[in-house]
Amino acid sequence: MTQLSQDRPINIAIIAMGGQGGGVLSKWILDLAESQGYMAQYTSVPGVAQRTGATIYYIELFPAHLAEQAGKKPVLALTPIPGDVDIVIASEMMEAGRSLVRGFVTDKTTLLASDHRDYAIVEKQEMGDGRRELDNVRRLSEQSAGKFICFNMDDAARSVGAVISSVLFGALAGSNALPFERSAFEQTIEDTKKAVESNLRGFALGFERAQGQLPEAEKAEIANPSGQPSPAVAPLLQRMKQDFPGHAQFLITEGLKKLVDYQDPAYADLYLDRLQKIADLDRELGGEKRSWGLTKAMARYLALAMAYDDTIRVADLKVRASRFDRFRDDVKADEGQIVHVSEYLHPRLEEMCDILPAGLGGYLLGSKAWRAVFDRFLGKGRRITTTRLPGFLLFYMLRSFKGMRRGSLRFKKETTRIEEWLEQVKDAARIDYELGCEVAGLQRLIKGYSGTHERGLGNVAKIMAAYADFKNDADATEKLKKLKAAALKDEEGVALAAALDEVTSTRAAA
Structure with a gap:
């Protein structure tokens, strides 16, 4: 894709969501074009209730000298026409996909896209991983566009304290399309006299990335990709490298990171002890020929099971400095601006008893009198501001229970559940290797805390009750897959109930 001629009109479509500065970017392009001897016009068509609304900004640039030669004013269009767009700028990867669907991208188009995602409502509302696959969007973009420039412009903007519109403007300049x-x-940018320094930083980074240059910070990271592990973690990594197959080591490393952060190195060592039993069985069943699928599945799901969300974990995450930094970054707070964070809590007796010593927690949980007292004084929903000292100290105190977690009621219950699940996985794998992997994946259904966690446990219990009847069937793996998918359809369990009825009736008919 060569630079567009100064002797022809230029059509530009910008597809951006609310808050991403699409209007600012459009204004920059208009001001730029007019300063360079072009007549310019732009219109916008706002979206409706899609991740705050995706808006199409359409810009037409017409060389003023051509209008003067013809002695007429040009008639400029109000909306982009498929097949007649020279430059498409997409502020997010799904918006790049929309531009492809609408026919805006051809082999004469320069397509600039940020490959980060702001997830759509339909992606967020699913109980499982509802994210849409975007590899095909990238592939089609590369095939369709005359020139395709794509990188994470949102991260780039944040890294230099800028907004994404400045990085997009820089990428446009670096593309050499104009x-x-x-x-x-x-x-x-300088003429606007607004946030000039930060916008120029974002512009420079976008320009460099569009021209294939890496910022110095990224070059340094590539040259020195990682430091030495801490003395407490190094033995865990050494054991992993000695005892586990290379195919699974990436997932195991991530599991170790999660569990050391969740509890301590000793808890991560317990993770390796449990996983070792699965790896030994995998080796016995010829897992090497299957790329160690069972070990990899359990490396992921066992770490999730052991890092369950209890009150201690929730409190720990809520008072981390990185969380407050992220909030400030999200709202783009300036130095010195105050950002308050309020947490909504609706505690239940179960969450409080779970973090107490097992004997005490079990006694209080079974006491009607204690439940009545709790519901009267603590059982109401309330908002607690963690950016104020009282609220922060409350969560910090709950976080300090971490050292006593191993003696808690919840730890006892989770240990029992995990050990039973491990045995179920091993039994299923001995029947059929893929069936074992599917039983391992039941952990996907158990997430969150409070009512969400209980619903997940209830769904798994229903599925395992049915599984006990069909586990020896030839199509047991497919049945289990179907039940897991149904459990992730809705919170009410309607789809799962229908799938269980179908499985039961099919077996009865057979």
Whole structure:
């Protein structure tokens, strides 16, 4: 894709969501074009209730000297026409997909896209992983566009304290699609006299990335990819490398990180003890020929099971400095601005008893009198501001129970559940290797805490009750897959109930 000629109109479509500065970017392009001898017009068509609304900004640039030669004013369009767009700028990867579907991208188009995601409501509302696959969007973009420039512009903007619109503007300049010098782009930003320094930083980074250059910080990271592990973690990594297959070591490493952060190195060592039993069985069943699928599945799901969400974990996450930093970054707070964070809590007796010593927690949980007292004084929903000292100290105190977690009621219950699940996985794998992997994947259904966690446990219990009847069937793996998928359809369990009825009736008919 060569630079567009100064002797022809230029059509540009920007597809951005609310809050991403699509209007600012459009205004920059208009000001730039007018300063370079172009007549310019832009319109916008706002979206409706899609991740705050995706808006199409359409810009037409017409060389003023051509209008003067013809002695007429051009008639500029109000909306992009499929097949007649020179430059498409997509602020997010799904928006790049929309531009492809609408026919805006052809072999004469320069497509600039950020490959980060702001998930759609339909993706967020699913109980499982509802994210849409985007590899096909990238592949089709590469095939369809005359020139395709794609990188995470949102992360790039955050890394230099800028907004994504400035990085998009820089990528546009770096693409060489417009017949303007870099200095003209920069002058346009300076002329606005608004957040000039940060916008120029974002512009420079976008320009460099569009031209295939890596910022110095990224070069240094590639040259020195990682430091030495801490003395407490090094023995765990050494054991992993000695005792586990290479195919699974990436997932195991992530599991170790999670569990050391969750509890301590000794708890991560217990993870390796449990996983070792699965790896030994996998080796016995010829797992090497199957790329160690069972070990990899359990490396992932066992770490999730052991890092269950209890009150201690929730409190720990809520008072981490990185969380407050992320909130400030999300709202783009300036230095010195105060950002308050309020947490909504609706505690139940179960969550409080779970973190107490097993004997005491079990006694209080079974006491009607204690439940009545708890519900009267603590059982109401309330908001607690963790950016104020009282609220912060409350969560910090709950976080300090971490050292006593191994003696808690919840730890006792989770240990029993995990050990039973491990035996179920091993028994299923001996029947059929793929069936064992599917039983391992039941952990996907158990997540969160409070009512969400209980619903997940209830769904697994229903599935395992049915599984006990069909586990020896030739199609047991497919049946289990179907039940797991149904359990993730809705919170009410309607789809799962229908799937269980279908499985039961099919077996009865057979």
